[in-house]
Amino acid sequence: MYDLFDVVFGTYVSSKVAGISALQASTDQRLTSSTERLTALEHKYERMHIVMVALWGLLKEHTSLTDADLKRFVANVEASEAQNRGAAGTMACPHCSRTVRKSATRCPWCGGAITTGDAFQGT
Numbered sequence: 382m383y384d385l386f387d388v389v390f391g392t393y394v395s396s397k398v399a400g401i402s403a404l405q406a407s408t409d410q411r412l413t414s415s416t417e418r419l420t421a422l423e424h425k426y427e428r429m430h431i432v433m434v435a436l437w438g439l440l441k442e443h444t445s446l447t448d449a450d451l452k453r454f455v456a457n458v459e460a461s462e463a464q465n466r467g468a469a470g471t472m473a474c475p476h477c478s479r480t481v482r483k484s485a486t487r488c489p490w491c492g493g494a495i496t497t498g499d500a501f502q503g504t
């Protein structure tokens with residue numbers, strides 16, 4: 382025989398189960414969205430890698446540039462970025478202290494997570 386406590390408790394449990402189900406559905410949707418975004422980014426990265434390799438091959442074929450030249454130019458970019466530290470849109474990496482864009486979520490130099498980065502700041 383049901384009493385008032387059973388009815389109230391049953392209603393309470395039902396509402397909690399419904400809330401958990403809604404939360405689970407929301408979490409599943411966010412995970413799917415994040416997975417899809419990661420897959421799209423990985424695809425873009427692979428395409429950019431192919432283009433970069435092709436461009437570098439084209440440059441080497443039509444110029445006297447070497448891999449050492451490329452490494453030197455990368456070092457020049459790093460030095461230039463360091464000189465621009467404090468400029469709008471830049472910040473120091475919390476891991477390696479090199480200059481990174483505020484929009485970065487990962488440091489391009491050390492790979493450390495930039496949790497203070499804002500995708501809508503800097504360029």
Ligand SMILES: [Zn+2]
Pocket residue numbers: 474475476477478479488489490491492493
């Ligand atoms: Zn770093």
